[in-house]
Amino acid sequence: MEELRNRAKQLLEAKTVDVVIGYGETLNNKIKAVFIRKPEDAVKLVYDERCTQNLGVYLTKHEVKHFGKPAIVASVSTMRTVLQLCSEKQVKDDGVLVLGVTLEGKFLEFPTFKTVETFMEKGVQPIPAKDLELMAKIETMSLDERWAFWQEELQKCTKCYACRASCPMCYCNRCMVDYNQPQWISVPSTEIGNLEWHLMRAMHLAGRCVNCGECGRACPQEIPIHLLTFKASEEAQNQFGAVAGLSSTMPSTLSSWKPNDKENFIQ
Amino acid sequence: MEVFEPKIVAFVCNWCTYAGADLTGTSRIKYATNVKIIRFPCTGRIDFMLLMKALSNGADGIIVSGCHPNDCHYTSGNFHARRRWMMFRGVASYLGIDLRRITFSWVSAAEGAKWAEVVNKATDEITKLGPNEAYVKTAKKFQSMDN
Numbered sequence: 576m577e578e579l580r581n582r583a584k585q586l587l588e589a590k591t592v593d594v595v596i597g598y599g600e601t602l603n604n605k606i607k608a609v610f611i612r613k614p615e616d617a618v619k620l621v622y623d624e625r626c627t628q629n630l631g632v633y634l635t636k637h638e639v640k641h642f643g644k645p646a647i648v649a650s651v652s653t654m655r656t657v658l659q660l661c662s663e664k665q666v667k668d669d670g671v672l673v674l675g676v677t678l679e680g681k682f683l684e685f686p687t688f689k690t691v692e693t694f695m696e697k698g699v700q701p702i703p704a705k706d707l708e709l710m711a712k713i714e715t716m717s718l719d720e721r722w723a724f725w726q727e728e729l730q731k732c733t734k735c736y737a738c739r740a741s742c743p744m745c746y747c748n749r750c751m752v753d754y755n756q757p758q759w760i761s762v763p764s765t766e767i768g769n770l771e772w773h774l775m776r777a778m779h780l781a782g783r784c785v786n787c788g789e790c791g792r793a794c795p796q797e798i799p800i801h802l803l804t805f806k807a808s809e810e811a812q813n814q815f816g817a818v819a820g821l822s823s824t825m826p827s828t829l830s831s832w833k834p835n836d837k838e839n840f841i842q
Numbered sequence: 843m844e845v846f847e848p849k850i851v852a853f854v855c856n857w858c859t860y861a862g863a864d865l866t867g868t869s870r871i872k873y874a875t876n877v878k879i880i881r882f883p884c885t886g887r888i889d890f891m892l893l894m895k896a897l898s899n900g901a902d903g904i905i906v907s908g909c910h911p912n913d914c915h916y917t918s919g920n921f922h923a924r925r926r927w928m929m930f931r932g933v934a935s936y937l938g939i940d941l942r943r944i945t946f947s948w949v950s951a952a953e954g955a956k957w958a959e960v961v962n963k964a965t966d967e968i969t970k971l972g973p974n975e976a977y978v979k980t981a982k983k984f985q986s987m988d989n
Binding site for chain 1: 895898911924926927930931932937939940948976
């Protein structure tokens, strides 16, 4: 942690970056995102096991862009976020200084995105065992059971859109769910509207989701909605061999194609 | 007992399947009347949300059809669509949506007979499955709130 604070201070003093996006502590010992702009504030940075939020979500916010060049305290999933955002032209190549934290909790600084890519070759963050277990359970369910399972879960959804707000890949200026001409998805929280919203969210994140699981953590109703995007990632990997967030130049999975994409359902 | 006649919505591309369906008619081939054809510029234009809307508005089945690979009027629209459907089927079945109700096919402008075959096959299949009750019931619950 001292290492991180000192490095942040150095970077801000040398004006290599204008803002350090990291974790700080609130008055009641909760963790929140902090935006350090003065070297003397660097002591406010903390990093421990409570720091789970994917800070990549702030990189595309115009209030944060306004600060200037950022450095970001990044777990492995946040590093993937940065690469994916770069491949989608949302951050400039090497426009973000990545202060990485490895899976073992070691601090590593990445001066360029190329070095992040090299680091990613060693392997990405694993999916938590709890999620894998639930995913395996859903896979074994019959169609009706799956429908019942998701109806039960999704009826709790209040359409607060915390999943969207917490997702670093949901950066559209205007989300399709907010359109009312045509109205794609009903405004009130209805069963079918909730289903459509979560299906749409998974489809729009398909092949772009970096499996950080932030949407599931953000959900105030504790619906395992992150499993839907995990499933979409799995499909992208199995069917198209595409894994999001490993390269800063990867073409978008669903806006590219290969003539030999293999399917077995089209008559 | 009243015989169940499924309502099927067909989303077809203008250049191949729509022309193919036209050929079915001009060749005087008879096929099931359950299908309502909606013409699109290209399969690449057929968003998965259109399918969801069809289902929630009471369609029992859906057919999505367009040009064969390499025959797209816009070169690559159907390739994009193919990837989208490959992904959509994975996510939708994960949510418990019955994929047997959604038929995908490639029907060219010369395949009038194939179009009749696709429609008849889908109609038979969906007649066997019965009305899309689970979905419609869920959709109807709050319909008064929607409007």
